[in-house]
Every structure is written in C-alpha cells, then in structure tokens.
Amino acid sequence: MRRTVRALLILVGVFIAASCDRLPLIEASPKKIALAGGDVGIAAPAGYCIDTGNTSDYGVKGGFALVSSCRSLLGVAATPAIITISVGPKVAVTQVSTDAFADALGNPVVLASEESGTVSLLHIASGGSQTLPGGDERYWRAIRVVSGRLVSMALYAPAGAEEAQASGNAILKSLASGLYAPGPAV
Numbered sequence: 461m462r463r464t465v466r467a468l469l470i471l472v473g474v475f476i477a478a479s480c481d482r483l484p485l486i487e488a489s490p491k492k493i494a495l496a497g498g499d500v501g502i503a504a505p506a507g508y509c510i511d512t513g514n515t516s517d518y519g520v521k522g523g524f525a526l527v528s529s530c531r532s533l534l535g536v537a538a539t540p541a542i543i544t545i546s547v548g549p550k551v552a553v554t555q556v557s558t559d560a561f562a563d564a565l566g567n568p569v570v571l572a573s574e575e576s577g578t579v580s581l582l583h584i585a586s587g588g589s590q591t592l593p594g595g596d597e598r599y600w601r602a603i604r605v606v607s608g609r610l611v612s613m614a615l616y617a618p619a620g621a622e623e624a625q626a627s628g629n630a631i632l633k634s635l636a637s638g639l640y641a642p643g644p645a646v
Contacts, residue, residue, distance in 0.1 A: 490504075490509065490510050490512065491503060491504045491508075491509055491510070492504070492510070493510045493512070493515065493525060494517075494642050495515075495517045495522070495523030495524075495525060495545075495547045496517065496518070496519070496520070496521075496522050496523050496547045496607070496609055497517070497519040497520050498642055499547075499606075499607040499608075499609055499641065499642075500523070500547045500606045500607055500609055500611055500639060500640075500641070500642075501639065501640040501641065501642040502525055502527075502545060502635075502638065502639060503635075503638030503639070503640065504527050504635070504638070505527075505631055505634040505635050505638065506634070507529060507530060507540065508527050508528065508529060508530060508540070508543065508631075508635075509527070509528070509529075509530040509533050510525055510526070510527055511525075511526040511527065511528055511533055514526035520549070521549060522546065522547040522548045522549055522609065523546075523547040524544070524545065524546050524547070525544070525545040526542065526543070526544055526545075527542070527543040527544075527545065527635070528540070528541075528542045528543070540617070540621075540623060541615045541616060541617040541621070541623035541624075541628060541631060542592060542615075542616050542617075543613060543614065543615050543616075543631070543632070543635060544591075544613065544614045544616075545611065545612070545613050545635075546611070546612045546613075547606075547609055547610075547611050548609055548610040548611070548612070549609065549610075550608045550609055551605065551608060551609065551610050553605060553610075554578075554605055555578050555580070555604075555605060556580050556603045556604075556605070556610070557575065557580060558570075558573040558574070558575055558580045558581070558582060561580045561582060561601070561603050562582055565582070565584075565601065568582075568584045568585065568586070568587065569584070569585035569586060570582050570583065570584060570585070571583040571584065571585050571598065572629075574629070576633060577637075578604050578605065579602055579603070579604045579632075579633060579636040579637070580602065580603050580604075581600065581601070581602045581629060581632060581633070581636075582600070582601045582602075583598065583599075583600055583628070583629065584598065584599055584600070584601060585597065585598060586598070587599065588616050588617070588624065589619070591614070591616050592616035592617070592618070594618060594619060595616050595617060595618055595619060595624075596616075596617050596618065596619045596620060596621060596624035597619075598624045598625070599614060599615060599616045599617070599624065599628070600614065600615040600624075600628040600629060600631075600632050601613065601614050601615075602614075602615075602632040602633075602635075602636050604636050604639060606639045606640065606641055607641040611636075611639055613632055613635060613636060615628045615631060615632050
C-alpha cells in the first residue's frame with residue numbers, strides 16, 4: 461500500500477512539473493499582470509510566469525517585473541531564460557529605432573538588430589553574465605512603447621543556452637507582442 465501511495469505521489473509530482481504552465485496551481489505566479497498604475501499589461505510568453513515576489517508597481521512612475529520559467533518558480537530545476545521588464549514614465553514618442561536604442565544603451569557591440577512592427581530588438585555581445593551569474597555573455601534587449609510609456613525588456617540565459625542565441629529573439633518578440641494597454645475595469 462505504501463509503495464502504491466509513494467508511486468502515486470511521485471507520478472503526480474512529475475505531472476505537475478511537466479505541465480505546470482497549464483495548471484491552475486500557479487496562482488502565486490500569474491501569466492498576466494498590470495504595471496504603471498494599470499497603464500501597461502504584461503502577458504508572459506508560453507512556459508514563463510511572472511515572479512510576483514520580484515515585481516514592483518510604482519504607479520505613475522512605472523514598474524518592474526521579473527519573468528522566468530513557471531517550473532523554476534515552483535522550485536523545479538529549469539534552465540530557460542529570465543526576462544526583466546522595466547516600464548518607464550510617459551514619453552512623447554511612439555516607437556524607438558534600433559539605432560536610438562543602442563545609443564541609449566551606450567552603443568554596445570550589437571550582434572544583430574531588428575525592427576519588427578513597433579518592437580526594436582538588439583542582440584548584445586557582452587554583459588549578460590554580469591546580470592545572470594553563470595549566464596551567457598550574449599543577451600537580448602527589446603523596447604516598445606505601450607500606453608505612451610517606454611517598456612524595456614532584457615532576456616538573459618545560461619551560458620551556451622539556445623535562448624542566448626536565436627530563440628531569445630522569438631521569446632522577446634512573443635513577450636513584446638503580449639504587452640497591452642489594459643482597458644477600464646468593468
């Protein structure tokens with residue numbers, strides 16, 4: 461009987477770890493959140509959740525969110541990227557070019573750049589390991605204007621991880637396209 465119960469508990473644990481981003485167990489780690497006093501909504505990309513313990517809403521001044529693997533937030537070993545999102549004050553622009561973005565970042569060595577709709581993306585050659593210990597030197601940055609606010613995103617991944625390379629671009633594009641201007645509460 462004990463073996464059956466233990467096997468059942470292990471099976472349930474494996475199921476939860478394998479599909480945590482599809483279960484309602486992650487109420488403490490939501491897939492959506494609003495920052496900047498409700499001006500900017502963030503929807504985490506597939507497989508990622510918002511780390512509410514490391515997220516701050518500064519009201520009209522902006523906000524900060526940390527997004528990481530839903531599995532890692534449940535304490536399950538996971539190696540995907542972490543993403544930081546900073547929401548700034550209101551600005552008078554509707555889009556930021558990759559050149560202006562790189563200039564604002566101090567003109568780092570850029571491996572690739574792309575303007576995709578309203579999103580500007582940069583793949584930066586070095587500095588990623590300063591933010592993520594054991595991380596890859598390469599990291600991704602993106603910027604977009606939402607509700608008249610600059611929203612800056614950065615993706616950091618473990619050394620050699622695919623997210624520090626091409627797939628980081630797709631993850632940030634997914635996150636950037638998931639930014640939205642929440643409507644009035646009803």
